[in-house]
Amino acid sequence: MSANDSLQRLHEVIESRRQGDPDKSYVARLFHKGTDAILKKVGEEATETVMAAKDGDREKIVYEVADLWFHSMIALAHFGLSPADVLRELERREGLSGLEEFAARKAQARERQGD
Numbered sequence: 074m075s076a077n078d079s080l081q082r083l084h085e086v087i088e089s090r091r092q093g094d095p096d097k098s099y100v101a102r103l104f105h106k107g108t109d110a111i112l113k114k115v116g117e118e119a120t121e122t123v124m125a126a127k128d129g130d131r132e133k134i135v136y137e138v139a140d141l142w143f144h145s146m147i148a149l150a151h152f153g154l155s156p157a158d159v160l161r162e163l164e165r166r167e168g169l170s171g172l173e174e175f176a177a178r179k180a181q182a183r184e185r186q187g188d
């Protein structure tokens with residue numbers, strides 16, 4: 074089973090909870106609470122990831138990144154998106170140097186300011 078398949082399977086479980094019972098499903102509960110609650114969890118898990126990394130705790134980093142990915146996937150689904158959309162964007166960037174992309178973006182911004 075590839076990483077893509079695992080993410081897609083989790084996405085399908087998340088989607089299946091959209092109209093679920095908030096008393097029986099954590100995902101359904103978060104969908105029910107809405108945008109702010111979902112984004113708050115993404116923020117919390119990102120912070121916890123940073124804290125685990127600052128501690129250099131490799132096991133905790135994996136645990137917190139799993140929480141972060143999971144809650145980010147709920148956020149994606151909430152906005153009608155899926156992991157496939159993110160993977161497509163990462164594939165689009167393949168072979169594109171981050172530094173070159175940054176320089177091109179800066180040049181574009183300078184051109185816009187000159188307009």
Ligand SMILES: N=c1c2ncn([C@@H]3O[C@H](COP(=O)(O)OP(=O)(O)OP(=O)(O)O)[C@@H](O)[C@H]3O)c2ncn1[C@@H]1O[C@H](COP(=O)(O)O)[C@@H](O)[C@H]1O
Nearest residue numbers: 083086087090097098099100101102114117139140143144
């Ligand atoms: N991968 C996960 C997953 N990761 C984390 N969590 C839950 O996310 C919650 C929030 O994590 P926290 O660390 O913040 O825990 P907390 O301290 O209880 O939360 P707070 O009080 O801080 O808000 C916890 O209750 C975790 O159990 C998850 N809950 C569900 N899944 C997947 O989603 C599927 C559907 O879950 P249900 O919707 O509950 O059926 C499951 O089968 C799993 O595959």
